Amino acid sequence: MPGKKITDHQVHKYKQHRNQLSQVAAAAKAGISECSARRIEGSDTLPSQKPARDWRTRKDPLAPVWEGEVVPLLRQDPLLNGVTLLEELQRRYPGQYGTGVLRTLQRRIRQWRAVHGAERDIFFAQEHPPGRLGLSDFTVADDLAVEIDGAAFPHRLYQFTLAHSGWRHAVLVASGESFLALSTGLQAALWKLGGVPEEHRTDSLSAAFNNLAEKQELTRRYESLCEHYGMRASRCNPSQSHENGSIESRHDSLKTALDQALRLRGTRRFDTQSEYERFVDTIVQRFNARVSKALAVERPMLRLLPARRTSEYEELPARVSKYAIFTVKGVQYSAPSQLIGHRVMVRLYPQQVECWLGGQCVLKVPRATSQGGQRHPRRIDYRHLVAALKRKPGAFARWVLRDAVFPRDVYRQTWERLSAQLSERDACKTMVGLLALAAEGHEAQLADELEQVLEMGQLPDLEALTELVAPRRGDVPDVAVQLPTLAGYDALLEVAQ
Structure with a gap:
């Protein structure tokens, strides 16, 4: 092989095979070329007995410029690469240095850096005694292309793991990397684990560390959380993800396993977020079983x-x-009209929002998330507002929150058909009537009926749909019940005796 020296062992093997085979076959057996075989037969010495070569086979093309020009440039900035330096030499000496000298220049630069280059980072392998270290981190899982009820579901995964055993716990996070998501995920993991590690490590999470402070102080809430569980908080150095490698590697393995399981499932669509959460939990439990x-x-x-x-x-x-x-935090929520004018205390959970008034929970709704790049998300429940709309149906046409009130796309499509073919007054009355009918508990059934009506190119008939999905109850006849006298029971007892 070019660039490799022939060893004494190869020479002995060649001579051994040469006693029985031809020169070509013996050279192939020894792993040398036929030209090298001819040189061996013409020499009485072994390769190790030959004096070291102290001459060059060709003139050094970099000799005139290496010490005087290339080395000073490397000392000024050791990160200059061979292509940049070759282009600089070509500008300084037109026509003298072609692309054929690039490999030589790169090899010389690598050798120079090995002796005179800057110190490089050293990785220190760590031991992880049992019970000492737990790690937390978030990872973006948008690449999984999961859909919830037909819509793209951008989300993150919060993962907690033990460095020694590798036990892990994952929680779905539909919002950002907030302290609330960190606290909820961490506590869920610790209580499912049934114990607390000595140290809890994260990266530069803004939910845990005040990254704007000069000393990178802990946030008060995160410090209180760690004190509550008796854990020592620590973090890796900024932009040094390898220092958190125990959790980073598990992010890769979890997302790879989820992707493969989704491929095996045959679809990435889930009807509800809860169904997807159960799917993720199943994959995590498979890891923990190992x-x-x-x-x-x-x-x-x-x-x-x-x-x-x-x-x-x-x-x-x-x-x-x-x-x-x-x-709350730039997100709009609807509320029943009875709460108008009241100041409520809102409790923000990762998945829901609760409103408390005077120590009583008066409202509980799912938490709104940004979809499709929406800057200010909204969670408008038409059930809170439909009673007022029935009294003022004409306000529906130019209502600011009109597009956010439709519970399903088919209701929006129905409004577009009504507003295009009916007068504004009639369209508003019909649409508000449909929403009132849906609010009575017939949302899904009414949606199916509206889809059929739209497919046939017709307009919905409010009275007919009301009779179909919510037929009126018949009159209940009055039944007079006459109770027997107690004396009748005495007569029965006498007969029995």
Whole structure:
């Protein structure tokens, strides 16, 4: 092979095979060329007995410029590569340095860096005693292309893992990397694990660390959370993801397993978010089954859980406006009209929003998430507003929240058909009537009927649909029940005797 020196062993093997085989066959057996075989037969010395070569086979093309020009440039900036330096030499000496010298220049640069280059980072392998270290991190899972009820579902996965055994717990996060998501996911993992590690490590999460402070201080809420569970908080250095490698590698393995399981499933569509959460939990449990023996060793080393969890929500005050709307963190929610004018305490959970008034929960709705690049998400429940709309149906046509009130796409399509073919007054009365009918518990059935009506190119008949999905109950006849006298029971007892 070119560039490789022939060893003494190859020479001995060649001579051994040469006694029985031809020169070509013996050279092939020894792994040398036929030309090398001829040289061996013409020499009485072994390769190790020959003096070291102290001459060049060709003139060094870089000799005139290496020490005087290339080395000073490398000392000025060691990250300059061979292509850049060759182009600079070509500008300084036109026609003298072609592309054929590039490999030589790159080899010389690599050798120079090995002796005179800057120090490089060293990776220090770590031991992870059982019960000492737990790690948390978020990872974006949009590449899984999951759909919920036919719509794209951008989301993240929060994952907690033990460094020693590899036990893990994953939670779906539809919002950002907030402290609320961190607190909820971490506490769910610890209580499912049944113990607490000595140290909890994250990367530069803004939910856990004040990255704007000079000393990178812990946020107060995260510090209180760690104190509640008796954990020591730590973090890896900024932009050094390998220092958090125990969790980063598990992100890759989890997303790969989810992708493969989705491919095996044959579809990436789920009817509800809860169904997808169960799917993720199934994959995580498969990973945990593989580390059950290591977990059995580590679990006795964990610290005891506290008596209770700490709060898993964020409280913010809000006022319900005259539009039956309250705003929390730039997100609009509808509320029943009875709450108009009241100041409520809103509890923000990762998946839901609760409104408390005077120590009583008066409203509980799913938390709104941004979809399709929406800057200010909305969660408008038509059930809160349909009673008022029935009294003022004409307000529906130019209502600011009109497009957010439709519970399903078929209702929006129905409004577009009605507004195009009927007068504004009639279209509003019909649409509000349909929403009122849906609010009585017939949303899904009415949606199916409206789809059939739209497919036939017709307009919905409110009275006919009302009779179909919510027929009127017949009159209940009055039944007079006459109770027997107690004396009759005495007569029966006498007959029995």
